[in-house]
Amino acid sequence: MKISDVEAIHLRLPDVSETADGTQDVLIVRVYTDDGLVGIGEVSSQSFVCKAIIEAPRSAERRHGLRQIVVGEVVDDVAALWERMYHETNRYGRRGAVIHAISGLDLALWDLKGKAERKPIHSLWGGAEREAVRAYASHLFGDTPEETARRAGEAVDQGLTAAKFGWGPFGKDPKLDVAHIEAAREVLGDERELMVDAGCAWDWETALKRVELFEPYHLSWLEEPLSQDDLKGYAELCSRSLIPIAAGELETTHYAFEELVDCGVHVLQPDVAISGGLTVCRRAGELASAKGIRVVPHCYSTGINLAGSLQWIATHPTGDLVEYCRSPSPLMRELVSNLPVLEDGCVRVPTGPGLGIDLDEDVIERYRVEG
Secondary structure, three states, X not given: OEEEEEEEEEEEOOOOOOOOOOOOEEEEEEEEEOOOOEEEXXXXXXXXXXXXXXXOOOOOOOOOOHHHHHOOOEOOOHHHHHHHHHHHOXXXXXXXXXXXXXXXXXXXXXXHHHHHXXXXXXXXXXXXXXXXXXEEEEEEOOOOXXXXXXXXXXXHXXXXXXXXXXXXXXXXXXXXXXXXHHHHHHHHOOOOEEEEEOOOOOOHHHXXXXXXXXXXXXXXXXXXXXXXXXXXXXXXXXXXXOOOEEEOOOOOXXXXXXXXXXXXXXXXXXXXXXXXXXXXXHHHHHHXXXXXXXXXXXXXXXXHHHHHHHHHHOOOOOOOOEEEEOOOOHHHHOOEOOOOOEEOOEEEOOOOOEOOOOEOHHHHHHHEOXX
């Protein structure tokens, strides 16, 4: 089974707002083989840039476009293909958008391998630890504490046992921050998990002061309180915080996750459509297991990302939670025609070959960006 072509398809809603919502724009990757199989993947990044990275022609050594690197290769050892893409782009890559683009191909290659062997991806790795994964509702903070409370109520009504709120007005005023968290906790009750995403709002000293304010509300984690590059700050904060600190949604390659582990981060959050794909997420999971660190996938884009996250985290020994994006965007709700659904607060792991999902061609044509 050899790769015959790679297609990068940019999908974008007509109106894209400058909010922390990754469901407005996405790059879909299709990898074709000489025996007629098609693997699908997703890139959650700057789609115009990543499309160019995939489609760029052959160039000087180690600066080729990804399509040129993989066409003609046999889909057998996906991890080896990942290493080849990483190596052959390292004059302009190694981190950032190039790894984001590699994520899409890596997902599609694992999808292909599963389809070729007529197995879900998790079976390629020895099988799932669980048939369904507990889900948490993922919301932006409301404009007011009252709106945040309403969104928390939606999570309760949906039977979810955990909810996360982030960004929006959060991070600027400590009294307002507490008001939002208090509103969410009051609705969720003590029996449900509550997490907060600070959106990289503070330095470590300010974050530690917020931890002291938030500690009575029993947060399961405080996510990305610092700049992603402030590793020294994370080391200081993680050693002092009474609330678990989560990070990693924008990290790429296992090298970056090693750095976060060394900083003492308590929860790792790889994203299969950003980090480098399933190959990197599995490596990050192994690092976490060795250190007794919790792993929860970041997943706020489309159903492709959700399916990939489920295939991976269901195989992780302690992978008991997955982010479930509540955005009404058609790229989240309709692109995958058999989107994994919530049942009793959990999402069932797809059991079809590969990722176990199908795409709706009408949605692709409706939102496809030409040229």
